[in-house]
Amino acid sequence: MTSELKVSGSLQNRLMFTLISGAAVLGIILFFIVRGYAAQIAQNGQDDILEASLSSILDAVVIQDGSVEVDFPYASLSMLDTELDDRVFYSIYNDGILISGYEDLPLPEKINTEISIFNTIKYKDTNARIASAKRILIGEKERITISVSIAQTQDALSRTLNRISKNVALFGSGFFILVTLLSYWATATTISPLMRLASSVTKRGPQDLSPFEKKVPSEMYPLVTSLNKLMTRLDLSLKQSEDFIAEAAHRVRTPLATVRSYADATLQRVTKKENRDALRSMVRAIDEASRAASQLLDHAMITFRSDNLQKEPINLNDLVQNLIDNLAPIAEMKDIELKFKQEDKIELFGDFILIQNAIRNLIDNALKYSPYEGIITVSIGTSPISFLEIHDQGPGFPPKDLDNLTMRFTRGQNSNGIVGSGLGLTIAKDVANAHGAKLQLSNHEKGGACVTLLF
Amino acid sequence: MRNFIILIFILITSSLSANEWEDKKVFSNGKNTNSLSILSSTDTSFFAPIIKSFLDKYPDIKIEYFVTGTASLDEIFRKSPEKYDIIISSAMDLQLKLVNDGYAKKINQIDHPNWAKWRQSLFAFTIEPAAIVLNKKAFKNIAIPKTRQDLIKELRSRSTFFRNKIGTYDVRKSGLGYLFATQDARTSETFWRLMEVMGGLGTKLYCCSGDMIDDLVSGKIAVAYNVLGSYAEARKKKSDEIEIILPADFPTNMMRTALVSNSSSRVKTSETFIRHLLNTQTEKNNDKTHSLPPLFLKPGQQTIILEPALMTYLDKLKRKTFIKEWERAIIQ
Numbered sequence: 001m002t003s004e005l006k007v008s009g010s011l012q013n014r015l016m017f018t019l020i021s022g023a024a025v026l027g028i029i030l031f032f033i034v035r036g037y038a039a040q041i042a043q044n045g046q047d048d049i050l051e052a053s054l055s056s057i058l059d060a061v062v063i064q065d066g067s068v069e070v071d072f073p074y075a076s077l078s079m080l081d082t083e084l085d086d087r088v089f090y091s092i093y094n095d096g097i098l099i100s101g102y103e104d105l106p107l108p109e110k111i112n113t114e115i116s117i118f119n120t121i122k123y124k125d126t127n128a129r130i131a132s133a134k135r136i137l138i139g140e141k142e143r144i145t146i147s148v149s150i151a152q153t154q155d156a157l158s159r160t161l162n163r164i165s166k167n168v169a170l171f172g173s174g175f176f177i178l179v180t181l182l183s184y185w186a187t188a189t190t191i192s193p194l195m196r197l198a199s200s201v202t203k204r205g206p207q208d209l210s211p212f213e214k215k216v217p218s219e220m221y222p223l224v225t226s227l228n229k230l231m232t233r234l235d236l237s238l239k240q241s242e243d244f245i246a247e248a249a250h251r252v253r254t255p256l257a258t259v260r261s262y263a264d265a266t267l268q269r270v271t272k273k274e275n276r277d278a279l280r281s282m283v284r285a286i287d288e289a290s291r292a293a294s295q296l297l298d299h300a301m302i303t304f305r306s307d308n309l310q311k312e313p314i315n316l317n318d319l320v321q322n323l324i325d326n327l328a329p330i331a332e333m334k335d336i337e338l339k340f341k342q343e344d345k346i347e348l349f350g351d352f353i354l355i356q357n358a359i360r361n362l363i364d365n366a367l368k369y370s371p372y373e374g375i376i377t378v379s380i381g382t383s384p385i386s387f388l389e390i391h392d393q394g395p396g397f398p399p400k401d402l403d404n405l406t407m408r409f410t411r412g413q414n415s416n417g418i419v420g421s422g423l424g425l426t427i428a429k430d431v432a433n434a435h436g437a438k439l440q441l442s443n444h445e446k447g448g449a450c451v452t453l454l455f
Numbered sequence: 456m457r458n459f460i461i462l463i464f465i466l467i468t469s470s471l472s473a474n475e476w477e478d479k480k481v482f483s484n485g486k487n488t489n490s491l492s493i494l495s496s497t498d499t500s501f502f503a504p505i506i507k508s509f510l511d512k513y514p515d516i517k518i519e520y521f522v523t524g525t526a527s528l529d530e531i532f533r534k535s536p537e538k539y540d541i542i543i544s545s546a547m548d549l550q551l552k553l554v555n556d557g558y559a560k561k562i563n564q565i566d567h568p569n570w571a572k573w574r575q576s577l578f579a580f581t582i583e584p585a586a587i588v589l590n591k592k593a594f595k596n597i598a599i600p601k602t603r604q605d606l607i608k609e610l611r612s613r614s615t616f617f618r619n620k621i622g623t624y625d626v627r628k629s630g631l632g633y634l635f636a637t638q639d640a641r642t643s644e645t646f647w648r649l650m651e652v653m654g655g656l657g658t659k660l661y662c663c664s665g666d667m668i669d670d671l672v673s674g675k676i677a678v679a680y681n682v683l684g685s686y687a688e689a690r691k692k693k694s695d696e697i698e699i700i701l702p703a704d705f706p707t708n709m710m711r712t713a714l715v716s717n718s719s720s721r722v723k724t725s726e727t728f729i730r731h732l733l734n735t736q737t738e739k740n741n742d743k744t745h746s747l748p749p750l751f752l753k754p755g756q757q758t759i760i761l762e763p764a765l766m767t768y769l770d771k772l773k774r775k776t777f778i779k780e781w782e783r784a785i786i787q
Contacts, residue, residue: 068772069772069776070770070772070773071772071773071776072767072770072773073767074641074764074767075764076764076767077762077763077764077765077766077767078762078763078764078767080763080764081762081763081764084574085573085574085575085761085762085763086763087554087555087557087574087763088555088763088766089555092772099771099772100770100771100772100773101770101771124556124557125557
């Protein structure tokens with residue numbers, strides 16, 4: 001009946017995926033920015049010390065007795081001591097000629113007088129940061145240019161950077177996990193009104209067509225409004241058709257009773273056999289019609305009461321006993337024995353009239369299909385769960401129809417010649433559903449139909 | 456002619472290969488599967504106990520022990536770093552520069568206090584003071600000087616007695632002497648005053664602590680300045696001729712250090728030796744039979760710090776200036 005709806009993705013997953021991938025991208029960007037920034041700061045720190053060392057060496061340059069002396073202080077190199085004992089290299093050039101230090105340490109060509117220039121170089125198989133500057137001294141005869149380069153390896157720096165990277169990575173992962181949790185929470189919260197609506201629609205009984213009145217988010221407002229309108233229309237049209245049927249049945253019943261009494265009276269008077277036969281079949285047809293009308297009324301009543309159950313404690317044993325007593329005269333007409341097996345006492349909480357109606361319809365059915373001098377057994381028990389079982393010795397249900405028999409106006413294939421409207425089982429099933437009970441149809445191994453109500 | 460050239464070549468090569476060692480000794484238990492060659496400035500008698508205890512533990516190793524002065528040690532090693540596995544020297548500055556220049560191997564699995572190592576390559580294993588050592592007879596009835604100031608006063612007041620009876624390192628020849636002198640000069644101006652006074656009295660210059668102590672014991676000199684305290688201590692045990700003073704104004708303490716050559720082909724064995732050396736030289740394990748003092752800083756005691764600044768006075772220009780000034784003071 002319901003066509004298969006195609007599912008394309010999930011709103012929550014889509015939302016979460018967007019949020020999480022956003023967080024991942026953000027985390028990675030954050031990592032590189034912070035790391036880059038930290039690297040710059042650390043490098044600036046090293047550069048500052050190199051520059052201080054450089055200027056302390058340049059400051060120590062003097063011309064004494066015509067020759068250059070560079071009596072740089074102990075602190076020039078002492079300040080370059082690091083936690084990881086980085087190596088230190090330097091070179092001092094006088095007008096381009098090495099006068100002290102490491103001869104293979106590169107000296108940049110363009111050195112400004114005042115400003116030190118910095119470079120990262122590969123020296124002695126390791127990365128080193130090199131700072132260079134020069135100073136011009138004016139001697140008695142000539143101008144002398146002293147250029148100094150000082151280099152330091154970057155062990156301590158890279159350890160600091162690694163430490164920072166590790167911390168930033170940790171921080172980034174933490175951030176990512178937090179965002180993931182948050183996005184899960186956020187999507188769950190966002191999607192929850194939708195889920196609530198969906199589950200409340202699912203949970204509703206088939207007859208519940210009342211509008212949704214709980215508050216909904218503005219985005220869902222149009223959907224729920226349309227849904228409510230649809231339901232109201234559906235409810236209205238259903239009610240109208242039920243009303244129509246009930247009204248029609250009601251209107252037909254009274255004239256039928258009149259026609260039947262006339263037919264009975266006429267039957268007393270006519271003597272001709274064929275006339276009497278015609279009248280008898282007329283009476284039977286009238287009976288059938290009025291029975292159908294009253295079942296239609298019953299059904300309408302049940303539909304109405306299902307929405308507004310008037311629950312009260314019911315003693316099922318008494319209820320069934322009463323029904324059997326009432327139906328006993330009809331049973332006697334067919335010489336049918338009505339047995340009542342009470343294995344246990346069952347107390348129910350439900351709508352008395354509905355339950356009585358349902359069980360009467362079931363016993364009624366059994367009487368109709370039961371053969372003359374047959375036995376109908378009504379059993380009540382609680383093991384394994386509370387149940388009521390009606391078992392006759394009739395032809396049983398046609399196996400093909402077992403699933404459809406409870407639908408309105410559906411009758412079994414073997415019902416020919418038996419008065420009925422096809423509403424009896426529908427009524428019983430509706431009542432069972434309204435009470436959260438279950439109606440089971442089956443055929444007994446030794447023949448006969450078996451109807452079970454499981455409470 | 457050709458023969459003559461070959462002869463010269465042979466002479467040159469043989470003189471290069473056969474360094475003039477102060478001492479050379481091979482330690483072995485007979486069955487050698489491994490060998491180690493140690494280039495050291497430490498006298499054999501001081502280092503032999505450590506080698507012997509090592510051989511007790513690892514009997515299949517042969518150790519060649521070469522002794523030379525600190526300055527020539529640096530030169531020899533730089534020329535052929537692949538010939539020697541372990542370098543031991545008291546000249547901390549030269550050792551540190553060797554590491555800085557990439558001659559030493561990093562040994563990562565050694566746990567050693569931070570102040571006693573550099574770049575996980577240079578490991579200190581003793582703390583030894585620079586001492587003023589006196590001949591007792593020369594100071595028989597006089598108060599013994601406790602500081603450099605006291606010594607200056609004493610030398611000045613008895614200048615005729617002390618003339619030509621003072622000794623110290625020739626800082627041009629000895630790496631350790633140069634280290635002591637530069638550290639003294641860095642710490643206090645008193646050093647230069649002392650040098651001037653000593654220079655005025657005609658000071659004898661020595662290559663090594665051992666020679667200085669010999670002359671002190673024999674009475675050739677009465678005062679020696681900046682002698683290795685550990686060597687003097689060892690000699691004092693044998694003959695009570697000398698008095699050792701650790702100057703109270705500012706003591707200078709040096710650390711003897713060891714490194715493994717980066718070009719060594721026997722790294723594993725070398726590392727084992729270094730580990731053994733550092734282990735025997737801890738205060739706990741260093742028993743009295745060992746002549747070298749342990750690596751132990753008494754509370755308040757300071758030592759020359761292992762830092763790049765040690766290379767300051769190794770700078771060509773700085774060295775030239777320092778030596779010039781030193782010569783001006785001491786050789787008058």
